[in-house]
Amino acid sequence: MSEQEGEAQSDRKKYEFQKIIEELQDYEGSGTQLVSIYVPEDKQISDVVAHVTQEHSEAANIKSKQTRTNVQDALTSIKDRLRYYKNPPENGMVLFSGAIDAGGGQTDMVTKVLEGPPQPVESFRYHCDSAFLTEPLEHMLADKGLYGLIVLDRREANVGWLRGKRVEPVKSASSLVPGKQRKGGQSAQRFARLRLEAIDNFYQEVAEMANELFVPERHEMDGVLVGGPSPTKDEFMDGEYLHHEVQDIVLGKFDVAYTDESGLYDLVDAGEEVLADAEIMEDKELMETFFKQLHNGNKATYGFEPTRQNLVMGSVETLLISEDLRDDVAVYDCGGTEEYEVVDHRKNTPTHQCEDGTEVEAEKREDVIEFLMNIADQRGTDTKFISTDFEKGEQLLNAFGGIAGILRYSTGV
Structure with missing residues (x-):
């Protein structure tokens, strides 16, 4: 599988997970009766079954008969699903089951199994509440970007990762740099020289730590943040201790008071604006290209029907879809010719007036994003989801219906 195909599959999988999360968030239970179970990849299925069996036994003590049942x-539904697994899939799995409010005093039993989430499930977790536990999955979907983190002063340093929203401390070091006061009867000049040597040695140690961690991943990384008090972080960066390929992707230096593990979290907070800009940089560049082609190059399309037609012709190089788009497409049979209409996913499917004036019911209805992505996959077109966290991304959703494309060549459609 090519890197491009891998990215497309990853984007599709994240979108499918996002849809499921939104569906789960809409469900409510009348009591603490919605069960969520997060299973890491290395967890034995037999251990999960044993835990579920134990919870089933303990549920017999619930006072409310309805909630108990x-x-x-x-x-029981989760246990039945677990029978089909010898081992958890790669990255683990998440199981949801419970009686949801269906209105009119009625309930429906819902059970969903999500295999192989975008990021590994880190630990086993059992949760029973009036809502499904989706926050860990939301964080996985937000895990865009891989950033290196370095915090240091002249006493200690910590190095780690920022994966999406998760800070992962990895390495730490303590220095042997003496304080500023001269000790042991040494001359002031000798003491100052020894102190500078100790500082230089410590900076080299920190750089070696960072290089060992970052250099193997440098082509996957989106940047590095360096934090600490002045002048420490400035001395470290000005001294070019880091490997040149790591030094080249440093996004900025930030004032951070603490240099233990908590300093890594402070560094992320301090660099929030830089991180936000870096995370949506690709989106911004794509939208700049789209608007440039729209106004000057004639190699742009937007809206559902023109974009669909261009996709079918194979003329779309990159399909742009707003990440906040939530519509369906209804397909109508108009005398052997299919006609399409985008409809609100929360509303019933309307009847459609064909070009010849005939009124018809929808032949089928499906998610508009999946509909377009299927055509894109068949034609070798890249699909990119565009954030609404910047002006042109918001314009894609509000002014262009959330659907656009950068063309390989002008078609006039």
């Missing part, structure tokens, strides 16, 4: 039914 619903919880036990949810656990």
